[in-house]
Amino acid sequence: MFHEYFLIMDFQVIIDNLPLYLQGLRTTIVLVFASLILGLVLAIPIALLAASKRKWVAALPKAYIYFFRGTPLLVQMFMIYHGMGQFEAVRESFLWVIFQQAWACALVAFALNTAGYTGEILRGTIAQTPYGEIEAAKSVGMSNAQIYRRIILPSTFRRALPAYGNEVIFMLHGSSLAGLITIVDLFGAAKIVNARNFVPFESFIAAGIFYLAITFMIVWGFKKAEHHWHAYLRPRET
């Protein structure tokens, strides 16, 4: 009896709307990729400043991290998408061209958000650099900049890899919020298909399968990357 209500679904609708889903897939991937790149570029200086031992240097980046990790991405996105028009200075400057477009608002919100999370991941790994390595670098006469470039940062990126993999998945899932502000990403495509045909199960499950597939690919990719970059941690093959 159960299958009459639940299991027989009409996936013909999904096949008919496959081009729309693929368009959404492309938007999702571009949006996530661009946000991650921008976020990483922002996160490196944030992490370096937040890891500083001088309290007044670390205060501002730490507040940034605290705000973006402590409030929902949805609220951050609405602050930019709905909120920026509140300021006359924004409306009358070139910025308005940017903030009038939904995808730009989503991109800015996502990039700032992932910069906060990535900044905290990197700050943690910078702070945990074994002190012996830094002492060794000092004893061979490296300058501070050299120590960062040659010792701290390369090892930081390696050790941050597993946590960053989680952040990438988190960003992928967070990107579905873009569908709420008129962007046709995967979730937006599912919303359109549902609204046109009234097939919530089929439309959202199809989007879910796409997200699941991307998630698996990210997990697989990071496994490969860890295999490569953490090669020195592997037990020796006999």
Added chain:
Amino acid sequence: MSQVVAYFPLILKGMLLTVEVALLSLLIAILLGLIGAVAKLSKSRIAKAIAGTYTTIIRGIPDLVLMTLIFFGGQILVNNIGEKLGLDYIDVDPFIAGVLTIGFIFGAYFAESFRGGILAVARGEIEAGYAFGMTPVQVFFRITFPAMVRHALPGIGNNWLVMVKTTALVSVIGLQDMVYNAGLAGGSTRKPFTFYCVVAFLFLVITGFSDVGMRWLDKKYSVGVRKA
């Protein structure tokens, strides 16, 4: 500023709903998490497979997609069943749908935390329980559970904070939480940025109180553990 004061009661009303949704979801998530963790550690292959599928699927799909799926799909399911049984049209309550969805999602995350916690409990303590003739259920509630909470607490704390933020999504299915009300207030005063800032600040307040609560719980469950 006066506009913020005027709309503040509305926002606070929304905050109350946010906290209600979060706490009720927490209850469901802990229950599902315990079941999931026990299933993952059980010897039964079927239980393991079900729990594994549950956590993998939930953690691979965005919360927003799951929430709309359960809310809109659940409505159709209820309609169809109601039709067959000859009942009147039943409206799916967004509050129940929201709480169930968030509880269902975070049950998967809690299952992982609890699994790690259970694995950290000293095997000898559990064996000692059996040696006294306790049943498996007694062993779980008298020994494994209290000893496991201490190890699982950091994970539980993190999940709780993520969960509080996830409750913002219930505004999407029409629940009047503080994000929804901030949207209303921002729309009618034409100051959306101000009101979303207020909401962001209130989320930080909830986070702050949670930190205090977590520290209290940590102390309570670490009684009898010596720290350097």
